[in-house]
Amino acid sequence: MGDVAGLVAAAARGDQEAWNALVSRYAGLVWAVARSFRLDDADAGDVSQTCWLRLVEHLGRLRDPERVGAWLATTARNEAMRILRRSGRQVPVGDGHELDVADASQPAPDRGVLTAERDEVLWRAFESLPARCRALLRVLMADPPPTYEEVSAALDMPIGSIGPTRGRCLERLRKNAELAGITVDAGDSA
Amino acid sequence: MRHEKRDYMDERDRTAGAGRNDESGDPMSTLSALAARMDPVPPAVLEAARATFTWRTIDAELAELAFDSTFSDLALAGVRGGELGPRLLTFEAPQLTVELEVSEVGDARRFVGQLVPPTAAELEIRHPSGATPVTADELGRFSADRIPAGPVSVRVVRSGHDPVETDWITV
Numbered sequence: 498m499g500d501v502a503g504l505v506a507a508a509a510r511g512d513q514e515a516w517n518a519l520v521s522r523y524a525g526l527v528w529a530v531a532r533s534f535r536l537d538d539a540d541a542g543d544v545s546q547t548c549w550l551r552l553v554e555h556l557g558r559l560r561d562p563e564r565v566g567a568w569l570a571t572t573a574r575n576e577a578m579r580i581l582r583r584s585g586r587q588v589p590v591g592d593g594h595e596l597d598v599a600d601a602s603q604p605a606p607d608r609g610v611l612t613a614e615r616d617e618v619l620w621r622a623f624e625s626l627p628a629r630c631r632a633l634l635r636v637l638m639a640d641p642p643p644t645y646e647e648v649s650a651a652l653d654m655p656i657g658s659i660g661p662t663r664g665r666c667l668e669r670l671r672k673n674a675e676l677a678g679i680t681v682d683a684g685d686s687a
Numbered sequence: 688m689r690h691e692k693r694d695y696m697d698e699r700d701r702t703a704g705a706g707r708n709d710e711s712g713d714p715m716s717t718l719s720a721l722a723a724r725m726d727p728v729p730p731a732v733l734e735a736a737r738a739t740f741t742w743r744t745i746d747a748e749l750a751e752l753a754f755d756s757t758f759s760d761l762a763l764a765g766v767r768g769g770e771l772g773p774r775l776l777t778f779e780a781p782q783l784t785v786e787l788e789v790s791e792v793g794d795a796r797r798f799v800g801q802l803v804p805p806t807a808a809e810l811e812i813r814h815p816s817g818a819t820p821v822t823a824d825e826l827g828r829f830s831a832d833r834i835p836a837g838p839v840s841v842r843v844v845r846s847g848h849d850p851v852e853t854d855w856i857t858v
Contacts, residue, residue, distance in 0.1 A: 508740070511743065511745075513737075513740055516737065516740040517737050520733065520736045520737050524728050524732070524733055524736050525728055527736075528726075528728040528732065529722070532726060538729065541732075542729070542731070542732050542735070543837050543838060543857045544857065545728075545732050545735070545736060546732075546735050546736065546739065546815060546837070546838050547837075547838040547855050547856060547857045549735075549736040549739040550739045550742060550815075550838050550840065550855035551854055551855045551856075552739075553739050553740060553742050553743050553855075554742075554749055554840070554852060554854060554855065555749070556743070558749065576856075576857055579755065579757050579758075579856075579857065580857060582757050582758065583757055583774070616721055616724055616725055619721055620721065620725045620726075623718070623721075634718060635722070637703055637715055637718070637719075638715070638718050638719045638721070638722035639719075639722075640719055640722070640723055642703065642715070642719065643703055644703060645703045647703075648703045659703055660703075663703070663715075667714055667715075670718075671714075681714050681717060681718075
């Protein structure tokens, strides 16, 4: 993971390479947080750019540079909530809809089904999860993987409840996916 | 019981998502790879993130966002009424407050602002595509039209003071 505080300090001194390294490390997390609020490409792009611009201003002022990931996650969350509120859309808090039961009646795809098609089915199963599960899993899918502290900041969720909630959400996803004829079990190479 | 709690807080295991170990069967690894194919960070977004570094300045004081009517009771009442009025933003630096009223005019934004304490100043409304120069009169009042929607920050230059720059915010 490298010395994050060192990268922040170098960027604060004007080192573009250090800045690029921070972007490489956290752009996926910022994007995932914006997407966890179901923002479209344009709004998620604005959230991302605002977060990075704000970090440029705060580089030499962060209280705890080692935790810049959590700082970015919190900033992305706040910006996403502003955009949702301004647009009159609801901040996702309650349960969404389950995967349509009708999907279960569709024939299960062949084992040799193309990855692209399989991806579509699994992604739909993921998007059909209740809002809270979808948001948590989307943040957890960020590349590189976020720390518990970053996930906690992104979702305003206590660290202690992330593990258990993740377990329940993965179980729901597994069920949704199985209804659609896909397995997400161990040894399943996607 | 303590051990159960430590389980996911182990020092060797600080990450919450995929890649917690090298076992290929980790479902989070499968999902992370899926997201990389289905919803990757667009290259233009990555490029824009790297490019934000050109906005770095070393001479300015920061005016932090202190108030956003988006989250005030009035704004919530507006949501129930179906329409939000102009957005009020307050940015505070130790010696200067920047008050902004932001109205939506189609895809663009109109700014009406006030510096407190009132003072004449040269301003730049900064946005990723450039900066719009604006002058505040001796009462600290200023306005700007046709600011593109998206991230903005206001830079205030007064004679005899360090420049002040507000937090960036999406309008």
